[in-house]
Every structure is written in structure tokens, then in C-alpha cells.
């Protein structure tokens with residue numbers, strides 16, 4: 089096992105400290121609407137990316153990662169994915185499995201659509217134990233999703249939450265069309281409607297607006313998340329995955 093694999097597969101977990109952070113966050117009733125401006129597209133950066141992106145940089149113990157560094161890990165992984173230089177498949181899955189049986193320490197969380205064309209770990213060139221993924225059609229911040237991401241942030245200490253919409257999203261498209269739907273499918277629509285109200289019937293514009301609205305909801309509706317953001321321990325960003333070329337653009 090080389091050093092790179094060892095580093096990535098042996099990140100340790102300090103549950104006690106994280107639980108303290110959880111309690112501290114929950115105690116705080118202050119809400120912080122910190123808008124962190126993150127701009128630039130991965131696609132644009134790829135043009136200047138050299139061979140150094142062919143292999144992942146070792147992810148150090150999670151406690152050493154800043155929110156910006158965690159986001160950069162996702163950005164770099166997406167560069168490798170776009171460039172066809174996936175490196176996560178070279179990691180020893182047996183070791184990763186063994187080292188994550190009793191603990192997990194994902195450095196990032198992603199709220200993605202359930203769409204089968206958006207394989208989150210693959211898109212960011214990550215493997216077992218690296219990303220805390222919540223998926224629901226339309227990547228909406230329902231109460232259960234917020235609860236899950238709060239657990240990820242407060243207990244597992246994820247350093248960044250990326251809300252990722254994607255091109256040709258059926259959930260957003262159905263909301264724009266506003267037609268009836270069988271069963272409980274229509275329960276999704278009220279969550280997405282504000283984006284349609286804001287951006288209109290253009291699918292891409294509405295999908296990007298939805299990702300940004302859901303990210304803002306996470307920052308504002310969760311005292312746990314907003315407190316961690318205010319303390320500089322967590323970043324919440326929105327992004328847009330382009331099916332055609334595999335790029336993830338970060339949205340302002």
C-alpha cells in the first residue's frame with residue numbers, strides 16, 4: 089500500500105469532539121445568513137489543469153481540512169472525472185471498507201437529485217467513506233434532508249455541503265409544466281415552485297435557481313448549519329452538473 093492510499097484510507101475519527109461541536113451548535117439560537125461567494129466553473133479551470141490532477145492529493149485527517157480545502161477536493165475530483173483520469177478506482181476498496189466499518193469521516197456532503205445520471209461519488213472521483221450523500225428528486229431541502237445534513241455536519245464534521253442541481257432535471261421540468269402526477273410525486277413540486285416563480289419556465293435557469301434556493305434554505309432553516317457556517321467550520325454552496333460534459337459549475 090503506498091503512502092497516498094494509506095493517507096486516504098486511514099483517516100481517523102474523533103467522535104467526542106464532534107459531538108461537542110454538535111451540542112455547541114444546537115445551543116446556539118443565533119442565525120447567520122452568511123453568503124459565501126463562490127464563483128468559477130470547474131470546466132473553465134480544466135483548461136489550465138496539468139497532469140498533476142491525474143492523481144488525487146492525499147486527503148489528510150478531516151480535522152485538518154478547511155471548508156475551502158474540502159470544496160477544492162470536490163473541484164479537483166471533478167476535474168479528474170472530466171478529464172477521464174479517475175483515480176479513486178485505484179484505491180484499495182478492501183482497506184477502505186475495513187477502515188470504515190466502525191467509523192466514518194466524510195469530508196464533504198452533497199445534496200443531489202435522485203437522477204440515475206448523477207452518480208455523486210463518481211462525478212467527484214471519490215470512494216467509500218469520503219462523501220456524505222443525500223439524494224432526493226429535485227435535490228430539495230426537506231426536513232428529513234436537513235436532518236441528515238445536520239447529522240453530517242454536526243456529528244461527522246463534514247466541512248462543505250454542496251447542493252447540486254443538474255441539467256435536464258425531470259423534477260424541475262415537471263414543476264414547470266405544473267400538471268398532475270400519480271401518487272405522491274406532486275409532493276415534490278411545492279419545494280421547487282419558488283425557483284420556477286423566480287426564474288421562469290427556462291429549465292436551466294429554474295434548476296440553477298432551485299439549487300441556490302435549497303442551499304440558502306439549509307443556511308437559514310437550520311440553526312445547526314448556520315452556526316457552523318458562522319464559525320467558519322462549514323461552507324454551503326450550490327452547483328450545477330452538466331450531463332453533457334460532466335462539469336460541475338459552482339453557482340454564485
Ligand SMILES: [Zn+2]
Pocket residue numbers: 201202203225226227254256257258259260
Ligand atoms: Zn433531477
